Amino acid sequence: MKSDSLQTLKEKGHRITQARSAIIELLENTDRPIAAKSLYTMLERIGIKVNITTVYRELEFLLQENIIEKVPLKDTELHYEMKGRPHHHHLLCTSCGNIEDIALESEHTLLEEAHTVSAYNIKRHSLAFYGQCPKCQ
Amino acid sequence: MKSDSLQTLKEKGHRITQARSAIIELLENTDRPIAAKSLYTMLERIGIKVNITTVYRELEFLLQENIIEKVPLKDTELHYEMKGRPHHHHLLCTSCGNIEDIALESEHTLLEEAHTVSAYNIKRHSLAFYGQCPKCQ
DNA sequence: ATGTTAATTGCAACTTAATTGCATTGTACT
DNA sequence: AGTACAATGCAATTAAGTTGCAATTAACAT
Ligand SMILES: [Mn+2]
Ligand SMILES: [Mn+2]
Ligand SMILES: [Zn+2]
Ligand SMILES: [Zn+2]
Numbered sequence: 018m019k020s021d022s023l024q025t026l027k028e029k030g031h032r033i034t035q036a037r038s039a040i041i042e043l044l045e046n047t048d049r050p051i052a053a054k055s056l057y058t059m060l061e062r063i064g065i066k067v068n069i070t071t072v073y074r075e076l077e078f079l080l081q082e083n084i085i086e087k088v089p090l091k092d093t094e095l096h097y098e099m100k101g102r103p104h105h106h107h108l109l110c111t112s113c114g115n116i117e118d119i120a121l122e123s124e125h126t127l128l129e130e131a132h133t134v135s136a137y138n139i140k141r142h143s144l145a146f147y148g149q150c151p152k153c154q
Numbered sequence: 155m156k157s158d159s160l161q162t163l164k165e166k167g168h169r170i171t172q173a174r175s176a177i178i179e180l181l182e183n184t185d186r187p188i189a190a191k192s193l194y195t196m197l198e199r200i201g202i203k204v205n206i207t208t209v210y211r212e213l214e215f216l217l218q219e220n221i222i223e224k225v226p227l228k229d230t231e232l233h234y235e236m237k238g239r240p241h242h243h244h245l246l247c248t249s250c251g252n253i254e255d256i257a258l259e260s261e262h263t264l265l266e267e268a269h270t271v272s273a274y275n276i277k278r279h280s281l282a283f284y285g286q287c288p289k290c291q
Numbered sequence: 292a293t294g295t296t297a298a299t300t301g302c303a304a305c306t307t308a309a310t311t312g313c314a315t316t317g318t319a320c321t
Numbered sequence: 322a323g324t325a326c327a328a329t330g331c332a333a334t335t336a337a338g339t340t341g342c343a344a345t346t347a348a349c350a351t
Contacts, residue, residue, distance in 0.1 A: 032318050032327055053308080068330050073309060075328090092224065092232055093338090094308060108274045117274070123267045126260045131283055135256055137245045139285035146268055148276035169298055169347050190337080205301050210338060212299095230309090231337065 020045060022084045022099075029082075036060070036067045040075050041084070049116040050088035050096030050107065090116065090145055106144040112153035119146065157182060159221045159236075166219075173197070173204045177212050178221070186253040187225035187233030187244065227253065227282055243281040249290035256283065 020041050027033055043059050044051065051059070057072045076097055079085040088096040090109050096116075105120040124144075132139055157178050164170055180196050181188065188196070194209045213234055216222040225233040227246050233253075242257040261281075268276055 027319095030319095030327090034318070034328065036329080070310085070331080071329055077310095078328095087229065089226060089229060092226060095229055108272055108276070110274065111277070117272070119268065119272055121264055121267050121271065123260065123263045127258055127264050130258050130260045131256065134258065135245055135254070135283070136288045137247065137254070137283065137285045138291050139245070139283050140248070141285070142281065142283045144279065144281045146272070146274065146276050146279045148274045148278070151273045154275050164348095167298090167348095171299065171347070173300080207302080207339085208300055214339095215299095 022079075022082075026082065026084075031082075035065060036071050036075060039063065039065045039067075040072065041079070044079075044085060044097065044099050047098075048118070050090060050098040052091075052094045052096050054094065056097075088145075089143055106146070108146045108148065108150075110150035110153055111147050112149050115150045115152075117150070159216075159219075163219065163221075168219075172202060173208050173212060176200065176202045176204075177209065178216070181216075181222060181234065181236050184235075185255070187227060187235040189228075189231045189233050191231065193234075225282075226280055243283070245283045245285065245287075247287035247290055248284050249286050252287045252289075254287070 020038070022041050022045075023033055023038060026037070031037075039060055040056065043056060053069070053072050053076060056076075057067070057069050060067055060072070076085065080087065080097075084100060085097045086100050088098055088107060090096050090107060103120065104124075105118045106124075108117045108119050110116070128139075128142070131142070157175070159178050159182075160170055160175060163174070168174075176197055177193065180193060190206070190209050190213055193213075194204070194206050197204055197209070213222065217224065217234075221237060222234045223237050225235055225244060227233050227244060240257065241261075242255045243261075245254045245256050247253070265276075265279070268279070
């Protein structure tokens, strides 16, 4: 029942703290990217007292451990989500802020073209869509 | 010889100031997205003394006037470039910071799929590639 | 040319996300 | 229990960007 990521971290010699477990659990059980402050609020709500600094540090740590990834959706703050799920991107509702996943078959073709067309050695990419969700239309 | 954007602004009743002309000219003559601070430095170099606040305010103004657009390439600062050129995206070299344009034929297909697959009313999107430029490989 | 008016600007203060130093705490292991 | 050092809290700091307000100045009319 314990998270796979936690297990891995422990094996690597990292400690399993209340904050760490909770943050990983929240990230695992939320199906959309989360911002640091939002994560902090969620922790508060479930009764876990951590400093916002710890949240930032933990996110940085999880990034380095390749457990989560950055999701740049807004100009003002970064979002984060678990790695390892099938590759996908996101839709952000510009009215209510709702975020949804979107996976695109034709992305393959796009990436191939990018590799062909460019002399860069492309390592990663960022893609996001903006518009209004069904409810806000 | 005077910029088209400037003409349009003047006709709309906006003033043509030293800062405004210079900023538009720099944006028009630079083939890559520019960050506010970088723009500020470029202005300094050509001997135009403006406060960084003015640069931010002018960028905000040009956004509202639909003359430039935001280009989110970095987590830390926004870039801006002229609108109106053929639709394209960008490559950022993670080693030297160099930025290049990239236009992709197959983007059409991708956007169509996005519209089909999603219930969102998609208005815009953001796409960027990260890797190493030829010189840095 | 000079005057008038509102757009623009500079400056200082402020906001907000994120980072850092350092002393303290707590996890993991013996 | 005792030890070591990873993790944390707290305060200070950094950096992008914003805002209020008084001073400046472009544009236009006289
Ligand atoms: Mn997702
Ligand atoms: Mn470009
Ligand atoms: Zn919505
Ligand atoms: Zn490079």
